[in-house]
Amino acid sequence: MRVPLRIAPDLSIECGVTVFRVGIGASVLADSTMAGRQAAESALSGLAGGEPALVVVFATASHDLPVLLAAVRQVTGDAPLVGASSSGQFSAGTLIPPGQGVSVLVLGSGRYRFGVASVSGLRANAFEAGRELARSCLAAAGPERDRHAALMVFSDGLAGDPQGLLNGVYQVTGAAVPVVGGAAAADRDLSETLVFHDGRVLGDGAVGVWIDSPRPLRVVSGHGWQAHGLPLLVTNVDGPVVHEIGGRPARAVYEQNFRYDDPMQELPTAWSQGYHSAHAFGLIEPDGSQLIRGAFIDEDGLIRTFTPLPPYSAVQIMTAGPDDLLDISEPLIADALDGADATVLLTFSCAARMDILRERGAEEAVRLQKAAGPVATFGFYTYGEFARTTGVSGYHNATLTALAL
Incomplete structure (x- = not known):
């Protein structure tokens, strides 16, 4: 057809x-x-x-x-x-x-x-x-x-x-x-x-x-994504792996900002176990806007992004639903x-x-x-x-x- x-x-x-x-x-x-x-x-x-x-x-x-x-x-x-x-x-x-x-x-x-x-x-x-x-x-x-x-x-x-x-x-x-x-x-x-x-x-x-x-x-x-929480500083990153945010373990900080009352918070897909589609990093630009950076928890329990976050960059945890x-x-x-x-x-x-x-x-x-x-x-x-x-x-x-x- x-x-x-x-x-x-x-x-x-x-x-x-x-x-x-x-x-x-x-x-x-x-x-x-x-x-x-x-x-x-x-x-x-x-x-x-x-x-x-x-x-x-x-x-x-x-x-x-x-x-x-x-x-x-x-x-x-x-x-x-x-x-x-x-x-x-x-x-x-x-x-x-x-x-x-x-x-x-x-x-x-x-x-x-x-x-x-x-x-x-x-x-x-x-x-x-x-x-x-x-x-x-x-x-x-x-x-x-x-x-x-x-x-x-x-x-x-x-x-x-x-x-x-x-x-x-x-x-x-x-x-x-x-x-x-x-x-x-x-x-x-x-x-x-x-x-x-x-x-x-x-x-x-x-x-x-x-x-x-x-x-x-x-x-x-x-993008329509909404910031959830205050700006954070990426303090330890190795390529796509984010080790620390604000001097704390990155995974703990990332999950702390999850909206667990949101039914969209975890959307498992066949292609990335640990990937939370409804959460992402927002890389804060000089004008205050955010570049969205998808992230997931790998098999070793580490936070990974699809492209590296710059060291000492400012980010926010972002969330989004369908209407957003x-x-x-x-x-x-x-x-x-x-x-x-x-x-x-x-x-x-x-x-x-x-x-x-x-x-x-x-x-x-x-x-x-x-x-x-x-x-x-x-x-x-x-x-x-x-x-x-x-x-x-x-x-x-x-x-x-x-x-x-």
Whole structure:
């Protein structure tokens, strides 16, 4: 079956004398060849006979991914292709849950110029991989520059240090080029996560898209999490392991701040014993906002985060329920679309949010599309989100991030 698109059939906007068109398609067929072809054909029809300038693919890792990508490229041709394995996808208000489906977005030419590249070696040196990725994407975009740009990044969700990857990107791009995207995911477990570049499926790697634009490109983010308790100081940390907070054992401090009267406080998942989805660290930023850092208790009883907390950083214990997470949808979309004159909204959410939303999981996709109105929404559920705007920091957990094109 095809997943219906509940949006206006003409996904286009006039840019001077050029029409910028996009197309979206999705399939939940089990056969990888048939699913890839069906989703790609549906997406390509949105270009009204035009050639794609960029193809974006999100798919369950249960597909035969090389076969799936080959089927997509049989339809879309040699246009650059990027993407990632997902823990669910959403487009035009429809959720495809984990374990099934492929979603395809095709972007026409006319308004933006794209430069695509990929790197490997995140585990060995995420910082150097980030530098190489940014340089290669910029070079692939060609020598001519528009006034504005952004970088979209997908990385192996289980490889290396995602913030380190962004640090490397920042050294090349500086603060003027925002970064958006997400870490590849799996079907609610900690198995292999993969990114896509043209017909290749890459582990321990990242793929990026340099987006040159005649107008400013603004990356936005929001999470809906609420602080529980006073700020705390991380006093002893070793990579992803948090040993002490305020000079006390980290686990004792973390659990002391659990809201045990909250029915959402512990949501066991198949992929991380000891993971409490409804609790996280909030890394306090200079402006007082918090970057969400998911945490879990490992088999040795130690607190681990999905990316390291900086030594002597200030944090708060954060909590969230379904309404907290869903209520961020409308202000986030309004912020993303403010003055954007957009055709499509690239949106990235987190698998951890689905843990909390549970049976209300489909509501997020519906509310995002309703808030976007005639602008199509397209995205996937990640193992971490990228939204780097003014400073160096830009890796998030359990957060919504978006870029309007």
